[in-house]
Amino acid sequence: xxxxxxxxxxxxxxxxxxxxxxxxxxxxxxxxxxxxxxxxxxxxxxxxxxxxxxxxxxxxxxxxxxxxxxxxxxxxxxxxxxxxxxxxxxxxxxxxxxxxxxxxxxxxxxxxxxxxxxxxxxxxxxxxxxxxx
Numbered sequence: 001x002x003x004x005x006x007x008x009x010x011x012x013x014x015x016x017x018x019x020x021x022x023x024x025x026x027x028x029x030x031x032x033x034x035x036x037x038x039x040x041x042x043x044x045x046x047x048x049x050x051x052x053x054x055x056x057x058x059x060x061x062x063x064x065x066x067x068x069x070x071x072x073x074x075x076x077x078x079x080x081x082x083x084x085x086x087x088x089x090x091x092x093x094x095x096x097x098x099x100x101x102x103x104x105x106x107x108x109x110x111x112x113x114x115x116x117x118x119x120x121x122x123x124x125x126x127x128x129x130x131x132x133x
Contacts, residue, residue: 002032010035038070
């Protein structure tokens with residue numbers, strides 16, 4: 001199974017993927033994990049992925065363009081056979097063991113945080129997951 005994880009912080013996965021049950025699965029060839037930094041899909045010299053919200057609200061928003069480009073590039077790289085895009089989102093449904101068993105051999109996980117425009121999640125993903133059970 002190939003998992004491609006689109007994230008701003010690929011280094012955060014070093015520990016869990018090198019010292020856990022996931023490492024054993026990788027070593028046995030049961031799973032292959034590719035980390036994609038969607039900052040690599042920006043077009044400005046500062047590699048900006050966030051922006052101020054409209055209307056003067058506090059905080060920052062993620063720009064949809066770099067994330068959308070990363071998702072499209074991932075889809076092109078993996079092809080269309082046996083793939084599913086999963087968006088981790090507070091608006092999603094709880095992740096169950098039964099759902100995990102339905103995932104095909106190649107799956108792509110993308111993170112949706114508060115402030116990411118819903119159009120990316122809705123148009124680019126096959127399912128949205130909120131909590132883990």
